[in-house]
Amino acid sequence: RIITGSYDFFLHSVDAKTGKLAWKYEADNYINGAPATDGNVAVFGGCDGFLHMVKTTDGVSKEKIEIGTYIASSAALENNLAFFGNYDGGFYCADMKSKMIKWQYAGAGPFLGSPAIAKDKVIIGSQDRNIYCFEKSTGKILWKFKTLNKVESSPVIVGNKVIIGSNDGNLYMLDINNGEKIWSYEIGSPIISSPAVIDNLIVVGAGDGRIYAFGVE
Numbered sequence: 324r325i326i327t328g329s330y331d332f333f334l335h336s337v338d339a340k341t342g343k344l345a346w347k348y349e350a351d352n353y354i355n356g357a358p359a360t361d362g363n364v365a366v367f368g369g370c371d372g373f374l375h376m377v378k379t380t381d382g383v384s385k386e387k388i389e390i391g392t393y394i395a396s397s398a399a400l401e402n403n404l405a406f407f408g409n410y411d412g413g414f415y416c417a418d419m420k421s422k423m424i425k426w427q428y429a430g431a432g433p434f435l436g437s438p439a440i441a442k443d444k445v446i447i448g449s450q451d452r453n454i455y456c457f458e459k460s461t462g463k464i465l466w467k468f469k470t471l472n473k474v475e476s477s478p479v480i481v482g483n484k485v486i487i488g489s490n491d492g493n494l495y496m497l498d499i500n501n502g503e504k505i506w507s508y509e510i511g512s513p514i515i516s517s518p519a520v521i522d523n524l525i526v527v528g529a530g531d532g533r534i535y536a537f538g539v540e
Contacts, residue, residue, distance in 0.1 A: 324379065326365050328354025334367060334375070336382060346382030350375060356397035356437070359405070366405050366419070368394020374405065374417055386422050390415065397437040397477075399445070406445050406459075408434020414447065414455070416462060426462035431455060436477035436517070439485070441499060446485055448474025454487060454495075456502060466502030470495070476527075477517035488514025488527055494537070510535060 324345060325337045330353045336345040351371035358367040358377075364385055365377045373387040374394065393410035400406075404425065408414045412431040417424050432451025439446050444465065445457045450473040456465045471491035478487040484505060485497040490513040496506040512531035519526045525537040 348382040355395040396434040
């Protein structure tokens with residue numbers, strides 16, 4: 324199955340082989356972020372201000388949690404916990420079993436990207452130009468790194484390194500333990516897309532219409 328949201332207010336599940344619609348689930352407003360899934364439940368936020376949890380087998384709603392404002396950020400899932408940000412600059416950890424918010428942080432700019440999880444840390448960029456590292460269990464800010472423009476790219480974590488782009492035209496590599504910059508490269512055009520890492524290569528697209536690959540010399 325391929326599961327995707329749409330501006331028609333529906334989450335669509337399509338058979339990957341035939342392209343036929345398997346089911347669709349209606350939210351109350353636009354669906355911006357890509358759904359996350361553990362195989363059993365698809366989790367997504369909507370412009371209706373809810374975090375939705377939908378059964379992947381038939382599209383029947385399992386539950387939803389009211390957040391109160393637009394959710395454009397995609398969620399990251401781990402051990403029945405969903406991590407996501409909203410458009411008002413709040414970042415949340417929601418327990419999908421109890422349907423309760425375990426912790427939340429307020430005071431950032433809009434979150435549009437997806438968070439990345441590694442051990443005890445959750446990392447995400449914000450439109451307030453910062454890259455945030457939260458303690459996974461409590462929501463405490465462990466560090467943040469300031470860029471020169473909005474951050475809408477989603478981070479990738481490889482070992483002890485965080486790789487993420489910024490609208491300031493730079494691709495950054497940060498130390499996951501303290502947020503210090505290890506390396507950066509100025510492309511000179513906004514980087515909204517998320518980088519990918521494969522075979523010791525970092526691959527990312529930029530606003531100039533080009534795809535860049537960085538490797539070890």
